[in-house]
Amino acid sequence: MERVLDVRNLKVYYFTSKGPVRAVDDISFYINKGETLGVVGESGCGKTTLGTALLNMPTPPGKVVGGEIIIDGTNILELNENQLRKNVRWEKISMVFQGAMNSLTPAYTIEKQMLETLRYHRELDEQEARERIKKYVNLVGLSDDVLKRYPHELSGGMKQRIVIAMALFLEPELVICDEPTTALDVVVQAQIINLLKELKQKLNLSFIFVTHDLATEAEVADRIMVMYAGKIAEIGTNDQIYGEQGPMHPYTSNLLAATPRLHKKVEKLNFIPGSPPDLLNPPAGCRFHLRCPVVMEKCRTEEPPLKEVEKDHYVACWRCYENE
């Protein structure tokens, strides 16, 4: 299968006045064409940092300090701003930002913003440009008259759809969706999820779907990557993680267990004791060892590498290797 994205040993640190915060610390993964990779984890595990890093645009004071991001055979970390702007951003890889409420410039109409983006990437005349914009606006389920509107005139759900339309209309190879539904109410959430599923099918795009909401992830993702404290804990297919067997990494299982189910009776909410570690001074060994219910001696001192324990199923856990 053709890989659309190949990430190797990526490191992104935030250089704060107190020192470097290791938000993303040596992770490697890949995405196949037409696949949706779900990225889950608690707040602060590094998932959003990952998103902006893939565009080589980490939020300041963040900086990519190592690794490779290979798209179409090129390591985009080696390109300069100009090349990135022209060839990579929005052409090969686009992003649907968290909090679409604020992703659109309030001073310009929707049409103006979309036209502007389009014009900077493609040589289209006005007529063609407008047609393409209309096509995608309709594709996301909106009527043409949103184009003349200003962002503040649209509802949250509508804005999100526009942002999605903009992410798609250059037909990039990979679309990163960073918590696209978090700020919306449940009904709209469902609509957006369905829309994304539809588009995925129609346009045969590859997605990275970042969220902390496991239920959504279960619905949209083909494969799922669980991050913890800047590292990958587990990567597996939807079945492998959510299926009967259950995930292997203790963090993932706890995460799933902690999700309250609507149908089952719950006496006590499961939760994972403790809080995510300080990425300024991460703990030695496995980063989860302080909260792990099945921790071993080895976990405290040695960091477990990501190993393939079954086909397409990777885990970074000493305990899990043993169980094999």
Add this chain to the structure above:
Amino acid sequence: MYGQYAIKRIIYAIINYAIIIFILSALFNASMEATLRSQIEEMIQGEFLARDLTGYTVEEINELKALRRDELYRRYHLYDPMIVRVFWRTYDTLTFNLGKSTSVTSSAGERNVSIIVGEAIPKTALLFTVSAFFNILIGIFLGIKKAQKPGGLLDQSTSILTMIVYGMPSWWLGMMLIMFFVYKLNLFPSGGILSTPPPTGFMYYLDILYHMALPVLTMILLRAWGGAYLIRNIVLGTLQEDYIMSARARGIPENRVLYGHTLRSAAPPIVTMSVMSLLTSFGGAIIFEGIFSWPGMGNLYWIALQQNDIPVLLGNLSVTILLYMAGLVLLDLIYGFLDPRIKVGGKK
């Protein structure tokens, strides 16, 4: 939406202005009436000197004068109760019937206060709008440069400059510059708006520019940094916004992001700040214009003060307040126009 907003603002302003003029009229009623009374006497004397009074006795003449006086007092409402008099004064002021000066004259030699003040307005407007223009331009240019490298050398040095000139009176700096450039270096004229005799044609305009150079320079030296400082803060704040990052992610060139998205979004507060600083410097113009003998409204205060011409002072004040308020209203209107949330209204 915008139309409603605009009309509401304008009406509010007009009402406020009326209230202010009413209060001022009440406050200064006593002195204005004193002036009025003496002006009426002046008028009567003038009238009677021109008449042929042969055959009248002194008592008869005085009686005639008293009658005439009575008639005039009636016409100017001087017998009416206080509140009515104040009301009439307010009405007069609002309709720009500002009375006669006691000694100041217009360029044509008239003593009509409205004309005197009217002549001064364009000169002040010229000076201040030109200064404001340069200030805004420099402010935006410097402000953006500062925002791009916050904490850098340019940023820190201009911020310090802002603080240094913060308490500096505009007129004092003007005096310094005059002493240096005019008397020491003899580079610029010492005052006025035109040389005597004024040149014609194209040179006329150049002459004005030549006279304007020093005052405008003073204003720029004083205000440009403050503007840059505020714009820098506004721009920095805007640059943190998500939609800027989003625009960059979409591959839009940095220049366009900066001058298009950022500046356009920050336009409402920037414009507010620029116009406000223009209006506030308006207040300090009195001595400033006086120093440069710039024949605007500020200088008019100075002249009227020296000659103790109360009608001119009050007339000038009324117009000053009117222009100030008009500036504020204009500001609101421009703000509303620039901010699409106001221009177009809420959700549909």
Add this chain to the structure above:
Amino acid sequence: MRNDGNKAKKKTSISRETRIKEFKESLKEFWSDFKQVKYGIVGLVLLIVFILMMVLEPFIIPFPEAGERWSDITYWIDNPRSAAPAWVNWFSGKKNTVHEFLTEPELQVTDTPQFQVVEAEFNYNYKYDIPPGELTLKALGKGNVVVEAEIIRPDGETINLVRKNFNTRNETEIRIPLGNEAATRIINFGREFESTENSRNVQRHLLKPMEILFSKAQEGILVKPEPLKGDYRINVKAIIVGKDSYIKDPEVVVSGKVFGFLGTDDARRDIWSGIVVGTKWAIFIGLLTAFVSIAVGIMYGVTMAYFGGWVDSLMMRIYEIFVSIPMLPVLVVFSAVFSPSLWTLILFMCVFYWTGPVLTVRSMALQIKEETYIEAAHALNASTGRIIFKHMIPQLIPYAFANMALSVPGAIVAEASISLLGLGDASVVTWGQILHGAMKSSAVLKGLWWWIVPPGLMIALLGMTFAFLGFSMDKILNPKLKTR
């Protein structure tokens, strides 16, 4: 029920202690933040300098009564008119005589049965190129006094200057312009050394006795004199006749062209004294105006937020009216018509400055009000009003201080502007008043820069000081960044 009340009271008293501790801690935190901002420290240092100037006023000025006797010509009578500062000499090739007062000479009193002889010796070191305009002998005397004076030059030549008789009933001031009195004698002295040709050609009325007195005794003394620098001695002998006669406080005034730290104005007033005296007024006016107006503004804003509804709307309308008026023109016209005293002026300025913090304070207060209602629902506390005030005041204090500091320069400039126009309170010596004098005497035209630059410079410096302080406080405490 009663127990709950006590419990509630205990809660508030405990929380007050903790609140005071919190306050002290936040002060410490504030101070450490403040120390880091460089210009804040500069501002603080400058402020201390100004305060020292204000406090040490009587000690650092040569004319301690400058404030009260600013318009009293007699106080300044012995100063030169429109004299540049003394240090101008450092920059000029030809040094001007520095105006000096030779006081406290060595006195020698000899009593004889008929009269008393008081001899005073004044030592004067002349080191300039341009001689003094005059040497004036001053003393207080009563009764029958005969005054003699002579001068001994560094080259040993002695010239008798004057012998004058005074007879007064009451104590009066004796003033003898020595150069004037001895003009002929000095010129004759000069002729002794001058060539006959020069002596004959020179025009009498062009000769300046003082010049000759302080020049080298050689040919050319009358036409192209060279300064004789060195130690001069002026011996004054007073013969006092009569029991009730006396002479005291003899003094020689050397009339120089330059004087003091900042020179004099055309009414002979020492400008340095004026500047120092004005310092306390500037600080006073600035701080008082800023304090009162900001305090009023804050209370106004809090009241608006607290009551809300129609009270808020009404107060907003009133606020809008005040904001629409430009202060200075109104202040000018008002002062022209009503000639206000200093206090009225300050009050007037407060009437305009209070609008500054209102909007920000109102929005801060509204924010707190929102949250406090929720708090109140949980904590069953006393009236929300008390909570708002108890919570709000500590939070608003830093904002208030920053705001006050930034309002001070404006107030100082406003007062200076009014005084400069001649509309201020003439009984108070402010920097603006000094400038008013300068304007009236066309100082700009006459190039009397030492009259114009210092007052305005002080205004600018004091303004800068408060700007430094205010901005550094603002940087640390900006309410827009500090939300609950």
